Amino acid sequence: MKEYDVIVIGGSAAGIPAAITVRRHYPDKNVLIIRKEKQVSIPCGIPYIYGTVGSPDKNLIPDAVLEKNKIELMINEVNAINRQEKSIALNNGEIFFYKKLILATGSKPIVPSLSGVNLENVFSVKKDVDYLSGILNRLTKAKDLVIIGGGFIGVEFAEECNKNREINVTIVEMLPYCLNVAYDQDACEVAETQLKEQGIKVLTNERVVEIKGEQRVKSVKLESGKEIKADMVILGIGAQPNVDLAEKSGLDVDTFSGGIIVDKFMMTSDNNIFACGDCTCKSSFFTQKSPKLMLASIATTEARIAGANVFGLNRENPGTIGAFSTVLNNMAFAVAGLTEEVATELGYSIIKGEISGPNRHPGGMPGMMNLTVKLIFNKETKIIIGGQLFGAYNAGEMINVVSACIQSKMTAEQIALFQTATHPALTASPIAYHLVNAAEMAIKSTK
Amino acid sequence: MKEYDVIVIGGSAAGIPAAITVRRHYPDKNVLIIRKEKQVSIPCGIPYIYGTVGSPDKNLIPDAVLEKNKIELMINEVNAINRQEKSIALNNGEIFFYKKLILATGSKPIVPSLSGVNLENVFSVKKDVDYLSGILNRLTKAKDLVIIGGGFIGVEFAEECNKNREINVTIVEMLPYCLNVAYDQDACEVAETQLKEQGIKVLTNERVVEIKGEQRVKSVKLESGKEIKADMVILGIGAQPNVDLAEKSGLDVDTFSGGIIVDKFMMTSDNNIFACGDCTCKSSFFTQKSPKLMLASIATTEARIAGANVFGLNRENPGTIGAFSTVLNNMAFAVAGLTEEVATELGYSIIKGEISGPNRHPGGMPGMMNLTVKLIFNKETKIIIGGQLFGAYNAGEMINVVSACIQSKMTAEQIALFQTATHPALTASPIAYHLVNAAEMAIKSTK
Numbered sequence: 001m002k003e004y005d006v007i008v009i010g011g012s013a014a015g016i017p018a019a020i021t022v023r024r025h026y027p028d029k030n031v032l033i034i035r036k037e038k039q040v041s042i043p044c045g046i047p048y049i050y051g052t053v054g055s056p057d058k059n060l061i062p063d064a065v066l067e068k069n070k071i072e073l074m075i076n077e078v079n080a081i082n083r084q085e086k087s088i089a090l091n092n093g094e095i096f097f098y099k100k101l102i103l104a105t106g107s108k109p110i111v112p113s114l115s116g117v118n119l120e121n122v123f124s125v126k127k128d129v130d131y132l133s134g135i136l137n138r139l140t141k142a143k144d145l146v147i148i149g150g151g152f153i154g155v156e157f158a159e160e161c162n163k164n165r166e167i168n169v170t171i172v173e174m175l176p177y178c179l180n181v182a183y184d185q186d187a188c189e190v191a192e193t194q195l196k197e198q199g200i201k202v203l204t205n206e207r208v209v210e211i212k213g214e215q216r217v218k219s220v221k222l223e224s225g226k227e228i229k230a231d232m233v234i235l236g237i238g239a240q241p242n243v244d245l246a247e248k249s250g251l252d253v254d255t256f257s258g259g260i261i262v263d264k265f266m267m268t269s270d271n272n273i274f275a276c277g278d279c280t281c282k283s284s285f286f287t288q289k290s291p292k293l294m295l296a297s298i299a300t301t302e303a304r305i306a307g308a309n310v311f312g313l314n315r316e317n318p319g320t321i322g323a324f325s326t327v328l329n330n331m332a333f334a335v336a337g338l339t340e341e342v343a344t345e346l347g348y349s350i351i352k353g354e355i356s357g358p359n360r361h362p363g364g365m366p367g368m369m370n371l372t373v374k375l376i377f378n379k380e381t382k383i384i385i386g387g388q389l390f391g392a393y394n395a396g397e398m399i400n401v402v403s404a405c406i407q408s409k410m411t412a413e414q415i416a417l418f419q420t421a422t423h424p425a426l427t428a429s430p431i432a433y434h435l436v437n438a439a440e441m442a443i444k445s446t447k
Numbered sequence: 448m449k450e451y452d453v454i455v456i457g458g459s460a461a462g463i464p465a466a467i468t469v470r471r472h473y474p475d476k477n478v479l480i481i482r483k484e485k486q487v488s489i490p491c492g493i494p495y496i497y498g499t500v501g502s503p504d505k506n507l508i509p510d511a512v513l514e515k516n517k518i519e520l521m522i523n524e525v526n527a528i529n530r531q532e533k534s535i536a537l538n539n540g541e542i543f544f545y546k547k548l549i550l551a552t553g554s555k556p557i558v559p560s561l562s563g564v565n566l567e568n569v570f571s572v573k574k575d576v577d578y579l580s581g582i583l584n585r586l587t588k589a590k591d592l593v594i595i596g597g598g599f600i601g602v603e604f605a606e607e608c609n610k611n612r613e614i615n616v617t618i619v620e621m622l623p624y625c626l627n628v629a630y631d632q633d634a635c636e637v638a639e640t641q642l643k644e645q646g647i648k649v650l651t652n653e654r655v656v657e658i659k660g661e662q663r664v665k666s667v668k669l670e671s672g673k674e675i676k677a678d679m680v681i682l683g684i685g686a687q688p689n690v691d692l693a694e695k696s697g698l699d700v701d702t703f704s705g706g707i708i709v710d711k712f713m714m715t716s717d718n719n720i721f722a723c724g725d726c727t728c729k730s731s732f733f734t735q736k737s738p739k740l741m742l743a744s745i746a747t748t749e750a751r752i753a754g755a756n757v758f759g760l761n762r763e764n765p766g767t768i769g770a771f772s773t774v775l776n777n778m779a780f781a782v783a784g785l786t787e788e789v790a791t792e793l794g795y796s797i798i799k800g801e802i803s804g805p806n807r808h809p810g811g812m813p814g815m816m817n818l819t820v821k822l823i824f825n826k827e828t829k830i831i832i833g834g835q836l837f838g839a840y841n842a843g844e845m846i847n848v849v850s851a852c853i854q855s856k857m858t859a860e861q862i863a864l865f866q867t868a869t870h871p872a873l874t875a876s877p878i879a880y881h882l883v884n885a886a887e888m889a890i891k892s893t894k
Binding site for chain 1: 463505512743747768772783812841843850855866870877882
């Protein structure tokens, strides 16, 4: 009978930092990760396999990080949890006992119940190295690729698949804009221009009604009547929590999000079982409404909470802020917290400040590019609730300044007095620094 | 008799944002800037005139920003302030009345009382376009340049003057390392390696005792007895507040720093006169000791406080954090708050967390570079008091995340749970994100 202090089921963006956090906070406890994948794809890197990075084996999370933190690793599948006995059973019947269990079972792609969805050359985006290799093989022969869904996965796949290939790429998106769940219309319009400039076709306000073909896909039929030629289809319409094991074990699962219900300590309905990452139900930093966000960065934060709490409730989840970024056509797009549209939808009275200007000073410094920043504040409290950035790559870390401001509940006044490090080769001038001036513009709007 | 609501004396990194802030916060008030320079050099851009940017006229703060904000501009020199009458007199005898006055008179370079300091081809770094053009002219003919002082100005001048020129550049620094006032020894060592790799000679622990020559400089003599050939010398040993006008007007000036004494509202000893930027005495965010920091970014923050307070005390100076960055040999160096060495010197008991890792994920993404991060926390309160970063350009904005954390007095626990936006093309992976892991390492060190 083999017992571990902590067993983590799942070994990706949630499982790894959960295990590392246990080892950092409880250095005398032993930890076992059980995962079913021989190799783990970096989740956010998956689209880049098909262009910039070149192959699935160049997009792996190295197991060295586990060795370094003295975490045991087992490649296997867990079949059942015996909560009374505090044990888990592998597919091969082997049984391991745990003191504490962390579920980090992730998500699986949503496959719509469309006619033709099972045709050959129709792919979803599974985090499975062999499956992802299969997509790459097929892509080398594809002439007409249709991507269903213009969210992050959809647009990033479109751009990467379009790189250095003789291929027609079309995105079909239900909403009025690609990325409209994440960004306001102003940023979405710029993003679509970036896609179109690369020759990618973007069809918005369009719903797929059928994937047509015999054995192999031949076309995609839209509600508007249009039919798009396709010898390959990628489904990028989102993911759902993978809660098979949790449900089988009788843990509480949320009906709205489909995720495992956890409290602010990331504890499930069983005191000895914690959960983190895509498989859990989220709580919002802002409202009582649980956001349907699945991000590796959220998973790691939740993992650090779960891992630190297994032997003592030390950390509380402040709720999900939602901070994410992407790059299209060498232009960065980033958001943290609520967009203007979402904030208004949620009923907030807001004030906002907008600034556009260069990311270097003077403008002749190398790497000069424009950056547009919008900050959103609660009109009543003047506390920041969101920010949206697009343009220069500075956005990649500047959005984390915004996230820090949101997390600290800073007011427009505090951000206006924010003390920045600036340098000609790295940032805007201190006179023009975007965040400070956007805060000032929001304050000015109240004068 | 001409009267203005607000007159600002000085039109650089303090004067401009002070005037803009007045206009933003009091849109019905008129504002006049009086400055003596026809054109204003971007202060932090000055070293880049000599390499990357190419000439002083490509490093100017555009006056358009004043027009846009409906600020009047007058090029002239103020000779006296009549505080009873609330008026200022120009050199030509003209008189203007003010309701409120803002002094933003900046600083002037420290010229040591060394023998030979007035020889031809010995330059200090004056923020004067004609003078800076003179340096450029001379530089085209120089063969042996000695830079006295290895602070920011010194090392940036060294690198830029060395670019695309047949020239021997030597830095002479009194301290054990270049940049040692700003960074800990670990970063200084890396910075010096970057300088040396470009063929720049670095002499540390060396003090200049004489600048030798007849009419023109010929060599620089050191206390150690060494003598370095020089046909050009640049003095980069710092600056002192320019308080001539303030002293003449009987405003209180601090004897230690030499700066105009201001309260937390940036008000001088006269209720109708505010001051901001290099000409003022600083207060520290951390201690009661006034730091001798002169940075454009500090100037702009102080200007935004002064400008907002002229007709009502709305904003308080939280004290200077000190956040700055530079680039040497395409490697960024950035710091915010206290370094390990300074914190220890000030008597803090500290804990620290250090992390080194790539700025992209996977490593095959373009722009991949290493980034080393150290965070310093007060051991007792676990509140962050400083951070030092060097490596990838991400440091340029990431240091502003650190500054936001310091400004919000975040604890190591809060930073460990910091919600970041991450993306393969822009940042480290969320598992490896530097700030979060540095905070975790600091927490781990207490277990």
